[in-house]
Amino acid sequence: MRAIGALFALDLVSIPTINAFRRLATSMDKFSKVASEEFLKLPRISLRSCEMYLSGSHNLAYFLRVTPHPLRSPARAYCLYASKRNFVDCFHEIQDLIEGDRGGGSGGGVAGFSTYEALVNACIGLKSIRGARRVHGYMMRSGYEADLYLANRVLLMHVKCGMVGDARKLFDEMPERNLTSWNITIGGLVDGGEYWEAFGLFLMMWGEVSDASSRTFVTMIRGSAGLGEVFVGRQLHSCVLKMGVHSDMFVSCTLIDMYSKCGFIEDARRVFDGMVEKTVVGWNSIIAGYALHGCGEEALGLYYQMRDLGVKMDYFTFSIIISICARLASVEHAKQAHAGLVRQGFVSDVVANTALVDFYSKWGKIEDAQRVFDGMSVKNVMSWNALIAGYGNHGRGIEAVEMFERMVSKGLVPSHVTFLAVLSACANSNLSDEGWEIFESMSRDHKIKPRAMHYACMIELLGREGLLDEAFSLIEDAPFSPTKNMWAALLTACRIHRNFELGKFAAEKLYKMEPEKLSNYIVLLNVYNSSGRFEEAKSVIQTLKDRRLRLLPACSWIEVGKKPHFFLFGDKSHVQTEEIYKKLDAVMLEIRTEGYVPVGKHLLPDVEEQEEHISSYHSEKLAIAFGLVSTPSFTPLQVVQGHRICGDCHDVIKLIALVTRREIVVRDASRFHHFKDGTCSCRDYW
DNA sequence: GTAGGGTTAG
Numbered sequence: 001m002r003a004i005g006a007l008f009a010l011d012l013v014s015i016p017t018i019n020a021f022r023r024l025a026t027s028m029d030k031f032s033k034v035a036s037e038e039f040l041k042l043p044r045i046s047l048r049s050c051e052m053y054l055s056g057s058h059n060l061a062y063f064l065r066v067t068p069h070p071l072r073s074p075a076r077a078y079c080l081y082a083s084k085r086n087f088v089d090c091f092h093e094i095q096d097l098i099e100g101d102r103g104g105g106s107g108g109g110v111a112g113f114s115t116y117e118a119l120v121n122a123c124i125g126l127k128s129i130r131g132a133r134r135v136h137g138y139m140m141r142s143g144y145e146a147d148l149y150l151a152n153r154v155l156l157m158h159v160k161c162g163m164v165g166d167a168r169k170l171f172d173e174m175p176e177r178n179l180t181s182w183n184i185t186i187g188g189l190v191d192g193g194e195y196w197e198a199f200g201l202f203l204m205m206w207g208e209v210s211d212a213s214s215r216t217f218v219t220m221i222r223g224s225a226g227l228g229e230v231f232v233g234r235q236l237h238s239c240v241l242k243m244g245v246h247s248d249m250f251v252s253c254t255l256i257d258m259y260s261k262c263g264f265i266e267d268a269r270r271v272f273d274g275m276v277e278k279t280v281v282g283w284n285s286i287i288a289g290y291a292l293h294g295c296g297e298e299a300l301g302l303y304y305q306m307r308d309l310g311v312k313m314d315y316f317t318f319s320i321i322i323s324i325c326a327r328l329a330s331v332e333h334a335k336q337a338h339a340g341l342v343r344q345g346f347v348s349d350v351v352a353n354t355a356l357v358d359f360y361s362k363w364g365k366i367e368d369a370q371r372v373f374d375g376m377s378v379k380n381v382m383s384w385n386a387l388i389a390g391y392g393n394h395g396r397g398i399e400a401v402e403m404f405e406r407m408v409s410k411g412l413v414p415s416h417v418t419f420l421a422v423l424s425a426c427a428n429s430n431l432s433d434e435g436w437e438i439f440e441s442m443s444r445d446h447k448i449k450p451r452a453m454h455y456a457c458m459i460e461l462l463g464r465e466g467l468l469d470e471a472f473s474l475i476e477d478a479p480f481s482p483t484k485n486m487w488a489a490l491l492t493a494c495r496i497h498r499n500f501e502l503g504k505f506a507a508e509k510l511y512k513m514e515p516e517k518l519s520n521y522i523v524l525l526n527v528y529n530s531s532g533r534f535e536e537a538k539s540v541i542q543t544l545k546d547r548r549l550r551l552l553p554a555c556s557w558i559e560v561g562k563k564p565h566f567f568l569f570g571d572k573s574h575v576q577t578e579e580i581y582k583k584l585d586a587v588m589l590e591i592r593t594e595g596y597v598p599v600g601k602h603l604l605p606d607v608e609e610q611e612e613h614i615s616s617y618h619s620e621k622l623a624i625a626f627g628l629v630s631t632p633s634f635t636p637l638q639v640v641q642g643h644r645i646c647g648d649c650h651d652v653i654k655l656i657a658l659v660t661r662r663e664i665v666v667r668d669a670s671r672f673h674h675f676k677d678g679t680c681s682c683r684d685y686w
Numbered sequence: 687g688t689a690g691g692g693t694t695a696g
Contacts, residue, residue: 113687149688156690183690218691253692284693319694326695354695385696417696 113150120153124160132161152180159188183215190223198223199232214245221254230262253281260289284316291320296328315346319355326359329640329667332562334359350376354383361390364638364665364672381407381415389421393672395681397429404438416448423457427464428671430683435461452483459486463493464685468502484513491520495527496685500536503527518549519644519669526647556619556641560630567622574622576629581617584625588616591655594678598648620649620666624656627664636663644669644686654678 116139123131136154139146146154151174158167171177171185182205189198202220205212217240224233237255240246252275259268272278272286283306290299303321306313318341325334334356341352353376360369369390376383384407391400404422408414414422419442426435439458442448455478462471471490475482487509494503507524514520521544528537557566565574574580588596598616620641627637645653645668657664658678666673674681 117687147688152689159690178689180688180690187690213690215691222692248691250692255692257693279692281693286693288693314693316694323695349694351695356695358696380695382696387696389696415696421696 116144116146116150117153120150120157123157124153127161129161129163132157132163148176148178148181151176152178152184155181155184159184159191162192164188164192164194179209179211179213179216182209183213183219186216187219190219190226193226195223195227212243214240214243214248214251217243217245218248218250218254221251221258225254225258225261228262230259230264233258233262247276249275249277249279249282253279253285256282256285256289260285260292263293265289265293265295278311280311280314280317283311284314284320287317287324288320291324291327296324296330299324300330300333313340313344315341315344315349315352318344318346319349319352322352322355322359326355326362328564329363329559329638330564331363331559331638334363348377350378350380350383354380354386357383357386357390361386361393362667364394364667364674366390366394366396381412381418384412385415385417385421388418388425392421392425392428394674395428395672395683397425397431397434400425400429401431401434401438414446414448416451416454419446419448419450420453420457423454424460427457427460428682430461430464432461432465452478452480453485456483456485456489459489460493463489463496466493466497468493468497468499472502482509484510487513488520488523491523491527492686495523495530498527498531500527500531500533504536515547516549518544521549554619554641554643556623556639558623558627558637558639560627565623565626567619567626569619570617571619571622574626576626579629580622580625583629584616584621587625587628587656587659588652590659591652594655594659596651596655618646618649620645621652624653624664628656628660628662634661636665639664639666641666641668645673650680650684650686654680 116135119131119135123135135157138144139154155167155170155174158164158170167185167188171181174181182201186198186201186205189195189201198220202212202216205216217236221233221236221240224230224236233255237246240251240255245251252271255271256268259265259271268286268289272282275282283302287299287302287306290296290302300321303317306317318337321337322334322341325331325337338356341347341349341356346352353372356372357369360366360372369387373379373383373387384403388400388403388407391397391403400422404414404418407418419438422438423435426432426438435458439450439454442450442454455474459471459474462468462474468490471493475486475490478486487506491503491506491510494500494506503524504527507520507527510517510520521540525537525540528534528540554569555566557564559565567574571577572581620639623639623641624637627635627639631637645666650673653664653666653673653675655678656662657675664673664675666675668686671682671686673686
């Protein structure tokens with residue numbers, strides 16, 4: 001014990017108690033056994049031997065490498081290492097040490113600057129509230145007077161452990177402060193989402209010390225991004241210019257991020273273009289900005305520009321790019337980003353890999369998603385969520401529930417997103433019992449209050465079973481006012497089960513909430529059409545006209561030969577148009593032998609052109625026809641479309657999958673349709 | 687032996 005105490009205090013003259021080191025050695029299995037034995041034979045322990053002993057460990061070397069300010073003593077390294085591995089034990093040791101000292105024990109192992117600094121650093125690294133409380137407690141009780149440097153570290157420790165309130169109190173009581181103290185406290189408030197509070201303190205700082213550094217501005221700009229208030233951000237931008245710190249790359253990057261998060265991508269671009277030295281973070285920020293604005297193509301363009309300029313990419317870059325690809329379902333770009341990730345050695349990054357899991361599942365390759373997931377050395381809740389959502393979207397609810405159960409049994413804490421993923425999986429696959437059990441377990445076992453989206457899943461679940469009245473009561477009984485998602489779920493159910501009364505009711509609620517959203521009118525139109533109420537259907541069309549709402553051209557695309565090919569409704573712009581239409585007509589004839597009858601009732605209301613043959617040339621059919629002519633037989637096809645698939649296309653694609661013996665995955669605006677052997681994974685409910 | 691700051695995934 002003493003020996004460990006001595007270690008901490010860097011006072012390595014005393015002979016170690018062999019037992020203490022033996023305990024150490026057994027608690028740290030990674031230490032080389034031989035090294036420990038040799039070490040224990042030493043009659044005296046010097047700083048040097050200590051270093052050698054500790055450096056025998058792989059992990060220690062790693063810590064030394066990654067710690068921004070190289071650890072200057074083995075004591076600190078030890079502390080960081082021990083606490084990383086076994087926090088509780090580490091603190092027991094220190095408790096003994098400190099209490100031993102207070103009892104007037106000999107040996108001189110005092111908890112001094114190094115000990116505290118090491119402990120504080122460990123807590124910062126670990127974000128351990130318990131540890132932070134303990135360390136701070138020791139300091140207070142022992143009456144140790146920290147200098148400004150250490151006091152600031154303690155402040156930071158509180159901030160990083162999420163104890164912003166305590167940090168604020170500490171800050172107020174500090175006998176002496178400097179810019180760093182202010183910056184740390186303001187940063188803590190911003191991190192904790194208390195933006196206005198942060199602004200208050202910032203103004204106080206301005207009044208009290210009439211100074212601020214670029215670091216302060218970085219924090220405050222981040223705060224205005226959090227608020228989503230561009231006028232605050234703009235004011236800070238002018239302050240930055242006046243103070244002459246605008247060329248600071250940290251400032252520029254935060255500005256880019258702030259402008260894009262506030263919806264001003266052009267301003268973000270201007271800041272980016274003005275960067276003297278464009279760092280990788282600057283590139284990442286602007287690319288993420290374009291991605292956020294749905295400009296995936298623009299984002300990819302910048303990414304290739306970045307590559308051509310030889311900017312070294314990091315794991316952020318790949319994560320962003322992969323998530324863009326997931327949205328675009330762009331295989332070729334994603335494959336390259338995946339390769340880049342591997343080449344540059346970021347294979348073990350959680351975020352990038354989670355993005356990959358998401359990508360593969362959105363691309364329709366759920367097995368590949370599972371493979372990436374299985375290969376991940378570090379997984380967090382989000383990684384599990386991505387996989388569960390993947391199974392759910394592919395109509396594989398049983399696997400989704402299995403994954404959910406496995407995740408919980410591993411001791412991970414599911415978040416509300418996890419529940420969203422697993423409940424929607426249950427809804428997609430008609431797993432009623434499982435769904436209700438999980439829904440009820442949310443508040444019972446996991447202390448998570450179901451939100452509107454969770455209710456929407458349950459409404460969908462009931463709706464699939466045709467229990468429309470029950471679904472309606474669930475909306476009425478919800479502990480909050482119903483949201484559009486809940487009404488939309490009910491409306492969909494009404495469409496499938498042809499309940500036009502309730503459907504109309506739900507649709508009217510929706511019109512009020514989002515009058516400009518076309519899809520609501522269309523679903524109601526389908527409700528009427530499918531139940532033969534053409535008069536009502538006409539009135540919906542009239543409403544559409546009155547409100548000057550027009551359908552955006554529906555667009556589908558398919559990637560063939562490393563290139564996306566886009567199709568609009570009735571599109572004849574593709575170079576292979578003739579071939580495509582010929583193939584489509586041929587295959588439409590072929591599926592008639594399988595019992596296909598064109599149905600008008602599912603028609604998407606192209607308002608002006610309500611004719612039967614029109615749905616033959618819906619964009620998804622054209623994309624599939626192109627896939628059929630330009631890929632070898634039996635190749636699976638992946639189609640993405642920006643709107644919801646219509647009933648006729650759904651029937652047709654099922655049969656095309658059957659007659660051509662191809663797997664066809666269509667990702668529409670709401671889910672995946674996995675067509676195989678004449679059936680679809682959505683079980684005809686979408 | 688001198689801190690504090692920017693970008694990513696469900």
